Amino acid sequence: MSKVSRRKFLAGSLAGGAAVMLSPAKNAMAAGSFAGFPEGMGVLVDMTRCVGCRSCEAACNKEQKLPAPDQPFDDYSVFDQTFHHGTQKRRPTEKAYTVVNRYEPEGSDKPVYRKIQCNHCNEPACLTSCFVNAYTKTNEGAVVYDGSVCVGCRNCMIACPFHIPGYSYSKVIDPVVKKCIFCYDTRVKYGKPPACVEICPAQVLTFGKRKDLLKIARARIKKNPGKYQAEIYGEKTVGGTGWLYLSGEPFEQLGFDTTLQKEPIINNVKGFLGTVPMVLAIWPALFTGFHLLATKNKGHDDHHDSDAEEGEE
Amino acid sequence: MFVDSKWHMKSLLILLSGLFLTLPAYAMDAPESVTIDALAKYYEPVEFDHEMHVDVSEDCSSCHHHTTGTGTADQYCSKCHSEYKELVKVACQDCHPTQPFSAEVVNLQSQQDIFHADMNGLVGAYHQNCMGCHQEVGGPTGCEDCHARTEAGDEFYHAGKYAPTTAEHATAGH
Numbered sequence: 001m002s003k004v005s006r007r008k009f010l011a012g013s014l015a016g017g018a019a020v021m022l023s024p025a026k027n028a029m030a031a032g033s034f035a036g037f038p039e040g041m042g043v044l045v046d047m048t049r050c051v052g053c054r055s056c057e058a059a060c061n062k063e064q065k066l067p068a069p070d071q072p073f074d075d076y077s078v079f080d081q082t083f084h085h086g087t088q089k090r091r092p093t094e095k096a097y098t099v100v101n102r103y104e105p106e107g108s109d110k111p112v113y114r115k116i117q118c119n120h121c122n123e124p125a126c127l128t129s130c131f132v133n134a135y136t137k138t139n140e141g142a143v144v145y146d147g148s149v150c151v152g153c154r155n156c157m158i159a160c161p162f163h164i165p166g167y168s169y170s171k172v173i174d175p176v177v178k179k180c181i182f183c184y185d186t187r188v189k190y191g192k193p194p195a196c197v198e199i200c201p202a203q204v205l206t207f208g209k210r211k212d213l214l215k216i217a218r219a220r221i222k223k224n225p226g227k228y229q230a231e232i233y234g235e236k237t238v239g240g241t242g243w244l245y246l247s248g249e250p251f252e253q254l255g256f257d258t259t260l261q262k263e264p265i266i267n268n269v270k271g272f273l274g275t276v277p278m279v280l281a282i283w284p285a286l287f288t289g290f291h292l293l294a295t296k297n298k299g300h301d302d303h304h305d306s307d308a309e310e311g312e313e
Numbered sequence: 314m315f316v317d318s319k320w321h322m323k324s325l326l327i328l329l330s331g332l333f334l335t336l337p338a339y340a341m342d343a344p345e346s347v348t349i350d351a352l353a354k355y356y357e358p359v360e361f362d363h364e365m366h367v368d369v370s371e372d373c374s375s376c377h378h379h380t381t382g383t384g385t386a387d388q389y390c391s392k393c394h395s396e397y398k399e400l401v402k403v404a405c406q407d408c409h410p411t412q413p414f415s416a417e418v419v420n421l422q423s424q425q426d427i428f429h430a431d432m433n434g435l436v437g438a439y440h441q442n443c444m445g446c447h448q449e450v451g452g453p454t455g456c457e458d459c460h461a462r463t464e465a466g467d468e469f470y471h472a473g474k475y476a477p478t479t480a481e482h483a484t485a486g487h
Contacts (some may be wrong), residue, residue: 058371062469068477072475073474201436201437202437203440212430215423223389253349
C-alpha cells in the first residue's frame with residue numbers, strides 16, 4: 001500500500017498528478033517501516049581490523065576506470081590531508097568513490113581507519129531528492145543512478161546525510177553527480193562482491209545479505225563485548241543502510257554523525273509531498289468554482305453599470 | 314547418462330582412496346616451510362617459515378584453532394572443541410576459502426551455525442592472524458615487509474614507475 005502511495009506522491013509532484021511513473025515502481029522504495037529488500041546485499045565494515053593499506057581505494061579506481069590518482073595508493077601521507085581549515089578529512093569525489101581516513105581517538109593506543117563510500121541506504125535521500133528520477137535502489141541493494149538523465153542540480157549532494165555524492169566539477173559542459181554504485185554493473189548484479197571487498201587483505205569488509213550481516217555483526221559484538229562498541233552504525237540510521245560499521249571506539253570520535261535520525265529522510269517530507277496531488281487535483285476545481293461564484297454577480301453588476309452608463313448617455 | 318555417472322563414481326573412488334592414503338601422513342607432519350601463493354597477483358608468493366613460527370608460538374592452536382588435537386585456548390571455541398581430536402583438515406586453505414564472497418559461500422552465511430557463519434577467507438585469515446600477532450610481538454607489519462610487490466602490483470597502486478608524474482595536492486576534498 002505505502003509502496004504505491006509514495007511513488008504516486010513523487011510522480012504527482014513531478015507530473016501534475018498523472019500516473020506516468022508506474023514502470024519503475026517495482027524498484028521504488030516504500031516509505032516509513034520499509035526495512036530494505038529481503039535479498040538486499042550489504043557490506044559489514046569492521047574498523048577494528050583495518051590497517052589503512054588503501055588497497056580498496058586502488059581497487060575502486062581500477063574497477064570504475066577512474067582517472068589516475070594525484071598520489072600513489074601506497075602513499076600514506078594522504079591521511080594527513082585536511083580541508084576547510086582542518087575541519088574536514090578527505091571525502092569521496094568524482095575521481096575517488098571511496099576514501100580511507102585515519103582517526104586518533106582519545107585513549108586509543110593505535111589509529112583507527114575508516115573507509116567511506118556510499119552507504120546504499122534502504123531509503124535513499126538522494127533518490128527522494130532527485131526530480132529527474134535518476135536514482136534507483138536495485139533489488140540487490142545498490143543505489144545506482146543514470147548519469148544520462150542527471151541535470152547536475154546537486155540536490156542529492158545536499159540531501160545525502162553522509163555527504164557522499166561527488167560532482168564532476170572538472171567538466172565544463174554537462175557536469176553530473178558521481179558516486180559509488182556498489183560495483184553494480186560489473187559485479188554485484190552477477191552475484192560477485194564489489195572490488196573493494198575482494199581486494200581487502202584483512203577482510204575488514206564482509207559482503208553478504210544485509211540481514212545475515214546484521215546477525216554476524218551482533219555475534220561479533222556478543223563474542224567480544226570488550227572489543228566492540230555495542231552499536232552497529234547503519235542498522236537504524238536514516239532508516240537503515242546497506243553498509244554497516246562495527247567499531248572499537250565511540251563512533252562520534254571517528255567522524256560518524258551519531259545525531260542522524262532513525263527515520264528515513266523521506267519521512268520528513270512525506271506529509272508535504274502527500275498534499276501535492278491533492279492540491280493539484282482539488283485546488284483548480286475548487287478555485288474555479290470560487291472564481292465563478294465570485295464573478296457571477298459581478299458580471300451582472302458590470303452589465304447593469306454599462307446599461308446605466310448607456311442610459312445616462 | 315548412465316555411462317557418465319559410472320565414470321564419475323569410478324573417478325570419485327580413485328580420488329577418495331588417494332586421499333585416505335596421503336592425508337594421515339600429511340596431518341601428522343608439520344611442514345618446515347609453506348609457500349603461500351594461493352592468490353599471488355599484485356604480490357609475490359610468500360615463503361612462510363613454519364618451523365620458526367612453531368618455535369615462537371605457545372601452541373598450535375594459536376593459529377590452527379582446534380584442528381591439531383592440542384585443544385584450544387579460545388573460550389568461544391572451547392565450549393565444543395576443548396578436547397578435540399586431530400582433524401584431517403589442518404592446512405589453512407582446507408577451511409578458509411580463497412573466494413570468501415562467491416555466491417556459494419555467501420549463501421552459506423545464513424545456513425551455517427552462528428559459530429562458523431563468520432569464517433574468514435584465506436587472505437583475511439592470514440592477515441588477521443599474522444598482523445594481530447606481529448603487532449603484539451613487534452614482527453613485521455608493513456605490506457612489503459612480508460611480500461614483494463609485482464609489477465602488476467605497482468601498476469595497481471599507481472606506484473613505482475606507474476606513479477603519477479605531476480604531484481597535484483589538495484584536490485581530494487571540496
